[in-house]
Amino acid sequence: MSVKSLGHLTITTPKRDEWIEFAGNVLGMQIGPDKDGVTRVRLDERSYRLEFEDGDEEGLSRIGWEVPDAAGLEDVIERLEKDGLTVTRCSAEEAAARDVQGLAKTVDSSGFNLDFFYGQQKSIEPFISPRSANFVTENMGLGHAVLMTPVFEDALRFYTEVLGFRLSDTLRLGPSRVAFLRCNPRHHSVALIEAPEKGIHHFMVEVSEVDMVGRAHDACRDGGAGIMMDIGRHANDDMFSFYARTPSGFGLEYGHGGLLVDDSEWTVTEIAGPSLWGHRGSMV
Template sequence: MTPDTPSVFGAVHLGYLVIETERFADWRRFGADAIGMHHDALDADRMRFRLDDKECRFLLVRGPAEDVVAMGWHLADHAAFEQVEARVRASGVPYRRGTEQEAAARGVERLLRFPGPKGITQEIATAPRTAAEPMTMLAGGFVTGESGMGHVALTTTRPAETRGYFTHVFDARLTDYIDETVSGAKLKIRFLRVNERHHSIAVAAVRGAPVDPIRTRVQHLNIQVAELDDVARSYQRVHELGFSMALSVGQHTNDRELSYYARTPSGFEWEVGWNPIVVDESTWEPSTHQGISVWGHRPVGQTIIDKLAQFRTATRSLAHKEQTVPQLGGTGIPDA
């Protein structure tokens, strides 16, 4: 963004995610019966989950990836949409407008699709549609609104480039850092916000080594429940229905969110959290926290086989160049 270009910060909200999977039956049980979201079956190859009155928060499409394949950003108005669209067009990257069918599946009006870090397509959209049917779900409610629907965490071998991308495209701001050691590996995690939510993107990297120990493009995604009881009740349902838990209940050091992490049918993790802090732009200054948790968030059922699998994934990542989009700011932003 140049000094004379208006910022879209505050007009950007994480709106929906697109997940590609062949495990529709397991995802139906996980999303509706364990996590407690509203489920809509569209056809044999597509289904959606809702968190609120919007038609779509998660679109699941049939395919082999077993991963998040697209991130959808709601723009507050057509002016903000056109600002981001202009940045994409000026960069020279390939982009295309979504079809009427694609927009309808996502419950939006205008849709533009373009490349993002780690091969995750980025989508911008306007005018998310309100569903005609009331919700039927086990959870009492989720927090969305002006903060968007939660956050996505990525592991990367190119953290500066990934941060640069979201800063250039969406005017993301650095909220803070966490330094953590996991199984002997030193991690630095950067937290980026696009509105008052503490972060919509978390970017984690192994310090001093260009390796990525996570198979999936997304390490975890987060949704926020409105009531503490819904953390406990969904945690219990995840266990009772036989889904595996990744991390037990705990509280984070930086955003103070109380949460747990379940493992999805596709293998990446799903965080259910409650009561994170809201950033006050007039006073906030980035800082560094030691460790991800004040208490809790202990690994559940992790075996030596799991650790070896992560080691193999990290080793294989050395042979593959991670996708960045240098035309859209992915040339890197050094840490302060």
């Protein structure tokens, strides 16, 4: 399998200043300089994990999937093209502008813009959180993204059969099916929700200590952001977390203690509900 992790997300928004305040002073991420209407945000030694770019509409504009090397990128390109997708091989100049050595782009059947890259730049400057947060990334990437798709069956096939993700477990939310998919030990790097229209439901970042979750929760309660779902623990990945409402209106899960999957011992199940306790509120 060539896809290693969720590398980064790019969010288009007319509220970039609000996102900068939210990401930095509430969540504890390190804000980089503005450049040509784009702000890059660090969570670790990488040059960025999130991007906020100016635009008239709110939304997730790109999902960046990391592969290990040039051979891995070629393998992904071959599989994408074999599946009938149009793939753009980006120039060295465009890759360098994205702080990576190699880059290819496509659009999946749900309509999401996908980037595949390798060789992202590591900063020589230390990551410094304005709220003393320490994010769990390393080889597992940014965290996870939960995507709504009107072509659930094809999206599930794409991630498992084309990109090689493994199914961790499933869930039903009313009439909607949910599939949790992993590409590394993190329980899921992407989850798919059956929905009438495509969109991002939420994305998750993980921190190394439970008190960091509490401090971010307090910062939201003190006016930093609205709480969509209060503190709780999930039934499948054991994540202790809460959900904040981002400036774009979708959710941001801020958690600690996510389950790491051992492939040799894992069995796929359907969980009866999303949480063991808590997570009271609504994600709509």
